[in-house]
Amino acid sequence: MHQGGKTVKRILAIGLLVFLAGYAVWFAILPKEPEEGLEIGNKPPEFEMETLSGETVTLDDVKGKKVMVNFWATWCPPCEAEMPEMQKLQDEHQDELVVLAVNMTNAEKSRKDVEKFIAERNLTFPVALDKDGRVSIQYEVYSYPTTYFLDEEGSILNISRGAMTKETMEKLLEL
Incomplete structure (x- = not known):
């Protein structure tokens, strides 16, 4: 029974890591709208x-x-x-x-x-x-x-x- 608890935790940990890795990849390739601001690459304030x-x-x-x-x-x-x-x-x-x-x-x-x-x-x-x-x-x-x-x-x-x-x-x- 003790062994089964470790297996469930391991599966949950692996599942969480796979989810986080997938989310990181999705976020990295998702086209982003530039932030509003005054730095190069930003969208300046509308007027x-x-x-x-x-x-x-x-x-x-x-x-x-x-x-x-x-x-x-x-x-x-x-x-x-x-x-x-x-x-x-x-x-x-x-x-x-x-x-x-x-x-x-x-x-x-x-x-x-x-x-x-x-x-x-x-x-x-x-x-x-x-x-x-x-x-x-x-x-x-x-x-x-x-x-x-x-x-x-x-x-x-x-x-x-x-x-x-x-x-x-x-x-x-x-x-």
């Missing part, structure tokens, strides 16, 4: 903002192309320096890329300053207005410019803080 043209833009609207979400301000010299580079990038890769410039409107004197800045430089990519700074806080923007590079599924490919050349942008976008 909805008004653009300078009066439309509404969300991250979902630009899914399917690579996306460059650039946080900037008119009074930021490095931001101003990279804007023409962003325009060239958008012009050369318009079928596969969306440049979305998120203006820190709460840090501007007026919306007219933003409109004038964009018009004077003939910039044609969409400019979203972060009127209350909420999106900038969500994206942990502590310096300008800060850029998030997203893949076609909306996951973060790369993050950059500071001005970039067109070549650097292409490299970070994996174009």
